[in-house]
Amino acid sequence: MAIQPASHEVAERVERRWAMVVLIIVTVLVAMVVYTGLHWAMMPPSRVETVRPETLHISGEFVESNLGSAVEPDGSVTVRIVAQQYSFTPQCLVVPAGVPVTFRATSSDVIHGFLITDTNINSMLEPGYVSTFKTTFNAPGDHTMPCHEYCGTGHQNMWAHVKVIDRAEFMQMADQLPANSRRLSCVH
Numbered sequence: 028m029a030i031q032p033a034s035h036e037v038a039e040r041v042e043r044r045w046a047m048v049v050l051i052i053v054t055v056l057v058a059m060v061v062y063t064g065l066h067w068a069m070m071p072p073s074r075v076e077t078v079r080p081e082t083l084h085i086s087g088e089f090v091e092s093n094l095g096s097a098v099e100p101d102g103s104v105t106v107r108i109v110a111q112q113y114s115f116t117p118q119c120l121v122v123p124a125g126v127p128v129t130f131r132a133t134s135s136d137v138i139h140g141f142l143i144t145d146t147n148i149n150s151m152l153e154p155g156y157v158s159t160f161k162t163t164f165n166a167p168g169d170h171t172m173p174c175h176e177y178c179g180t181g182h183q184n185m186w187a188h189v190k191v192i193d194r195a196e197f198m199q200m201a202d203q204l205p206a207n208s209r210r211l212s213c214v215h
Protein backbone atom coordinates (compact mmCIF):
# COMPACT_ATOMS: atom_id res chain seq x y z
CA MET A 28 0.00 0.00 0.00
CA ALA A 29 1.39 3.42 -1.01
CA ILE A 30 2.10 5.88 1.76
CA GLN A 31 -0.55 8.63 1.70
CA PRO A 32 0.91 12.14 1.98
CA ALA A 33 -0.19 14.00 5.08
CA SER A 34 -3.36 15.99 4.46
CA HIS A 35 -1.71 19.30 5.31
CA GLU A 36 0.81 18.70 2.53
CA VAL A 37 -1.98 18.18 0.03
CA ALA A 38 -3.75 21.31 1.24
CA GLU A 39 -0.56 23.32 0.93
CA ARG A 40 0.04 22.13 -2.63
CA VAL A 41 -3.54 22.94 -3.69
CA GLU A 42 -3.42 26.36 -2.06
CA ARG A 43 -0.15 27.21 -3.74
CA ARG A 44 -1.58 26.18 -7.09
CA TRP A 45 -4.66 28.40 -6.68
CA ALA A 46 -2.55 31.31 -5.47
CA MET A 47 -0.56 30.95 -8.69
CA VAL A 48 -3.77 31.08 -10.76
CA VAL A 49 -4.86 34.27 -8.96
CA LEU A 50 -1.42 35.81 -9.47
CA ILE A 51 -1.59 35.08 -13.22
CA ILE A 52 -5.11 36.61 -13.51
CA VAL A 53 -4.02 39.78 -11.66
CA THR A 54 -0.88 40.05 -13.81
CA VAL A 55 -2.90 39.69 -17.05
CA LEU A 56 -5.41 42.34 -15.91
CA VAL A 57 -2.69 44.82 -14.95
CA ALA A 58 -0.95 44.18 -18.27
CA MET A 59 -4.25 44.88 -20.09
CA VAL A 60 -4.69 48.20 -18.25
CA VAL A 61 -1.12 49.26 -19.08
CA TYR A 62 -1.48 48.17 -22.73
CA THR A 63 -4.82 49.94 -23.37
CA GLY A 64 -3.59 53.01 -21.49
CA LEU A 65 -0.42 53.34 -23.55
CA HIS A 66 -1.60 52.16 -26.95
CA TRP A 67 -5.25 53.17 -27.11
CA ALA A 68 -4.95 56.26 -24.88
CA MET A 69 -7.66 54.81 -22.66
CA MET A 70 -7.36 56.59 -19.35
CA PRO A 71 -9.53 57.20 -16.35
CA PRO A 72 -10.53 60.87 -16.00
CA SER A 73 -7.61 62.85 -14.59
CA ARG A 74 -9.58 65.44 -12.69
CA VAL A 75 -12.82 65.80 -10.81
CA GLU A 76 -15.24 68.52 -11.84
CA THR A 77 -18.56 68.69 -10.09
CA VAL A 78 -21.95 69.96 -11.19
CA ARG A 79 -25.37 69.98 -9.49
CA PRO A 80 -27.51 67.37 -11.28
CA GLU A 81 -30.83 68.77 -9.99
CA THR A 82 -30.30 72.20 -11.62
CA LEU A 83 -28.71 71.11 -14.92
CA HIS A 84 -31.79 72.15 -16.91
CA ILE A 85 -32.14 75.54 -15.19
CA SER A 86 -28.74 77.17 -15.40
CA GLY A 87 -25.12 76.57 -16.33
CA GLU A 88 -23.49 75.08 -19.40
CA PHE A 89 -25.79 72.04 -19.55
CA VAL A 90 -29.08 73.86 -20.17
CA GLU A 91 -30.80 72.32 -23.18
CA SER A 92 -30.13 75.26 -25.54
CA ASN A 93 -26.39 74.89 -24.86
CA LEU A 94 -26.15 71.18 -25.73
CA GLY A 95 -24.60 69.95 -28.97
CA SER A 96 -21.48 71.03 -30.86
CA ALA A 97 -19.99 74.51 -30.65
CA VAL A 98 -16.98 76.01 -32.44
CA GLU A 99 -14.57 77.63 -30.00
CA PRO A 100 -12.58 80.81 -30.79
CA ASP A 101 -9.41 78.69 -31.29
CA GLY A 102 -11.13 76.59 -33.98
CA SER A 103 -11.60 73.49 -31.84
CA VAL A 104 -15.04 72.05 -31.16
CA THR A 105 -16.75 71.41 -27.83
CA VAL A 106 -19.67 68.99 -27.58
CA ARG A 107 -21.94 69.08 -24.53
CA ILE A 108 -24.16 66.11 -23.74
CA VAL A 109 -26.58 65.18 -20.97
CA ALA A 110 -27.56 61.56 -20.36
CA GLN A 111 -30.79 60.63 -18.65
CA GLN A 112 -32.97 57.54 -18.37
CA TYR A 113 -33.20 56.50 -21.26
CA SER A 114 -31.69 58.82 -23.82
CA PHE A 115 -28.89 61.21 -24.59
CA THR A 116 -29.47 64.88 -25.40
CA PRO A 117 -28.84 65.54 -28.24
CA GLN A 118 -29.78 62.16 -29.72
CA CYS A 119 -27.63 62.80 -32.78
CA LEU A 120 -24.25 64.53 -32.58
CA VAL A 121 -22.48 66.13 -35.51
CA VAL A 122 -18.73 66.72 -35.36
CA PRO A 123 -16.05 67.62 -37.94
CA ALA A 124 -13.24 65.29 -39.01
CA GLY A 125 -9.64 66.34 -38.41
CA VAL A 126 -10.45 68.90 -35.70
CA PRO A 127 -9.78 68.45 -31.96
CA VAL A 128 -13.10 67.74 -30.26
CA THR A 129 -13.69 68.06 -26.52
CA PHE A 130 -16.67 66.24 -25.06
CA ARG A 131 -18.20 67.52 -21.84
CA ALA A 132 -20.93 65.27 -20.54
CA THR A 133 -22.85 64.50 -17.39
CA SER A 134 -25.92 62.67 -16.16
CA SER A 135 -29.07 64.11 -14.66
CA ASP A 136 -30.14 60.94 -12.82
CA VAL A 137 -28.13 57.71 -12.53
CA ILE A 138 -24.79 56.43 -13.83
CA HIS A 139 -24.73 55.98 -17.60
CA GLY A 140 -22.06 54.83 -20.01
CA PHE A 141 -20.52 56.95 -22.75
CA LEU A 142 -18.89 55.07 -25.60
CA ILE A 143 -18.41 55.96 -29.25
CA THR A 144 -17.77 52.96 -31.46
CA ASP A 145 -14.42 52.75 -33.30
CA THR A 146 -12.85 55.47 -31.13
CA ASN A 147 -11.01 55.55 -27.79
CA ILE A 148 -13.98 57.23 -26.12
CA ASN A 149 -15.21 55.04 -23.31
CA SER A 150 -16.24 56.63 -20.06
CA MET A 151 -18.87 56.78 -17.38
CA LEU A 152 -21.32 59.62 -16.87
CA GLU A 153 -22.05 60.12 -13.20
CA PRO A 154 -24.64 62.46 -11.75
CA GLY A 155 -22.78 65.30 -10.01
CA TYR A 156 -19.64 65.04 -12.14
CA VAL A 157 -18.58 66.32 -15.55
CA SER A 158 -16.78 63.77 -17.73
CA THR A 159 -14.44 65.31 -20.28
CA PHE A 160 -12.80 63.62 -23.19
CA LYS A 161 -10.67 64.95 -26.04
CA THR A 162 -10.35 63.23 -29.38
CA THR A 163 -9.90 63.90 -33.08
CA PHE A 164 -11.96 61.95 -35.61
CA ASN A 165 -9.73 61.03 -38.53
CA ALA A 166 -12.34 60.52 -41.21
CA PRO A 167 -16.01 61.28 -41.90
CA GLY A 168 -18.36 58.45 -40.99
CA ASP A 169 -21.19 57.32 -38.76
CA HIS A 170 -20.69 55.96 -35.26
CA THR A 171 -23.12 54.77 -32.65
CA MET A 172 -23.01 55.87 -29.05
CA PRO A 173 -24.64 53.25 -26.84
CA CYS A 174 -25.07 53.55 -23.09
CA HIS A 175 -22.92 50.66 -21.86
CA GLU A 176 -23.55 51.00 -18.15
CA TYR A 177 -26.74 49.32 -17.00
CA CYS A 178 -29.03 52.17 -15.93
CA GLY A 179 -32.50 50.65 -15.57
CA THR A 180 -35.24 48.82 -17.42
CA GLY A 181 -34.93 50.92 -20.61
CA HIS A 182 -31.14 50.61 -20.80
CA GLN A 183 -31.05 48.53 -23.97
CA ASN A 184 -32.86 51.28 -25.92
CA MET A 185 -30.48 54.02 -24.83
CA TRP A 186 -28.16 55.08 -27.60
CA ALA A 187 -27.36 58.04 -29.84
CA HIS A 188 -25.75 58.63 -33.24
CA VAL A 189 -22.50 60.43 -33.97
CA LYS A 190 -22.07 61.81 -37.47
CA VAL A 191 -18.52 62.81 -38.39
CA ILE A 192 -18.61 65.11 -41.40
CA ASP A 193 -16.09 66.96 -43.52
CA ARG A 194 -14.52 69.92 -41.74
CA ALA A 195 -15.51 72.49 -44.38
CA GLU A 196 -19.11 71.25 -44.38
CA PHE A 197 -19.24 71.48 -40.59
CA MET A 198 -17.83 75.00 -40.48
CA GLN A 199 -20.34 76.06 -43.14
CA MET A 200 -23.19 74.64 -41.01
CA ALA A 201 -21.80 76.50 -37.99
CA ASP A 202 -21.68 79.77 -39.94
CA GLN A 203 -25.32 79.38 -40.98
CA LEU A 204 -26.60 79.06 -37.42
CA PRO A 205 -29.05 81.76 -36.36
CA ALA A 206 -27.54 84.46 -34.17
CA ASN A 207 -29.32 83.22 -31.04
CA SER A 208 -27.95 79.69 -31.32
CA ARG A 209 -24.35 78.51 -31.40
CA ARG A 210 -25.01 74.77 -31.09
CA LEU A 211 -25.08 72.14 -33.79
CA SER A 212 -26.64 68.70 -33.76
CA CYS A 213 -28.25 66.43 -36.34
CA VAL A 214 -31.56 66.13 -34.48
CA HIS A 215 -34.43 67.31 -36.64
Ligand SMILES: [Cu+2]
Pocket residue numbers: 111112113138139140174175176177178182185
Ligand atom coordinates in the same frame (compact mmCIF):
# COMPACT_ATOMS: atom_id res chain seq x y z
CU1 LIG B 1 -28.09 54.55 -19.58
